[in-house]
Amino acid sequence: MSQTKLHLRDKGPVSSAPGFTFEHYDSIGSTNSYGIDLARQGHPGHLWLRAEEQTEGRGRRGRAWTSDRGNLFASVLLRFDKLDETAVQFPFVAALSLADAVEKACGVTHLVELKWPNDLLINGAKISGILLESESHSSYGFYLVCGFGVNVVHHPDLGLYKTTDLRSLGFQCNADLLFLKLAESFEHWLGTWSKPNGFDVVRKAWLERAIGVGEQIRVRLTREEFSGRFVDIDHFGRLILKMDSGETRLVSAGDVFFS
Structure with missing residues (x-):
């Protein structure tokens, strides 16, 4: 995917997460796919990619992801010199980050529940999708690309399980606000996870939100x-x-x- 073919709306430092920069596009095939492209070019990482819409949005296991305007579509690109088997813990970092962000953007606590491994539910209905992908390069290191899709103003009817969106639930937050809260909470939980025994803290916080434990x-x-x-x-x-x-x-x- 060539950046020259994309309409860049804005870029710069993320105001809520100073350690990160962002690029915001009008339309893109997939923010995750573009992140992988940048990884293959040796990008330094700590970059958020946003789009108003995705034309080739993807979910887990290759499933299509509905990507109409008004919802949040964002991927974060991270670069590591090396990354061991603890990379499998990352979906829980992402889920916690998004759960905190949704509640802060909506101004409500104890709103979001988590379903293993990283689905966000409100009143039993799914409001988001998280897609984690990796790319390694002998010269540049190891990359993680984590994509977030959130149903802010509308949601698809998938049939497999209940879905909803924040507007339907009565919340008036928008994708711009939600992104700033996500970047902020992601920086926090990434820092927590990166510390010695950091996943112990992440795991405890995730389990406090988890549904189905003991069932x-x-x-x-x-x-x-x-x-x-x-x-x-x-x-x-x-x-x-x-x-x-x-x-x-x-x-x-x-x-x-x-x-």
């Missing part, structure tokens, strides 16, 4: 579906399930459903 849930994988009691998440963010047989099963990725 029977269904997990759907590509070729398998099973049920168990949601016990905890481990230090790698894996779902810990207690099966009916008494055995413990760890789940690294999958779709979770509640009875």
Whole structure:
């Protein structure tokens, strides 16, 4: 994707997160895809990419993501000299950051619940999507691109699960305000996670928002579906399930459903 073909609306330092810069486009294929392109070019990172609309928005597992104007579409590009297996903890950093941002933008506390690993729910309905991708380069290092899509003024009817948007729930925040709150809270939780034993703090905060802990849930994988009691998440963010047989099963990725 070539930046010269894009209409750049604005760029500069992020006022709410001084350690980051941003580029804001009118329309883009995918903020995540553009972030990957920049990573392959050796970008120094700590960059937010925003768009008023995406023409090729993507969700997890290659699913399409509806990207109409008025909602928030933003990806953050991070560069690391090296990154170990703790990268799998990052979805929880992202989920906490967005949950805090939504509540601050709406002016309400205890509004957002989290569904493993990084879905945000309000009154049981999904309001957002988070997509994490990586890129490594022998010369430039290791990159993470984390994309956030939030239903601010409208939402798709997906059929698989309930969805909603902030306007339908009566909140008057807009994508610009939500972005500033997201950048601010993301800088905070990124700093927390980066400290020694930082994921212990992240994990505790995530579990305080989590739904389904201690309950029977269904997990759907590509070729398998099973049920168990949601016990905890481990230090790698894996779902810990207690099966009916008494055995413990760890789940690294999958779709979770509640009875």
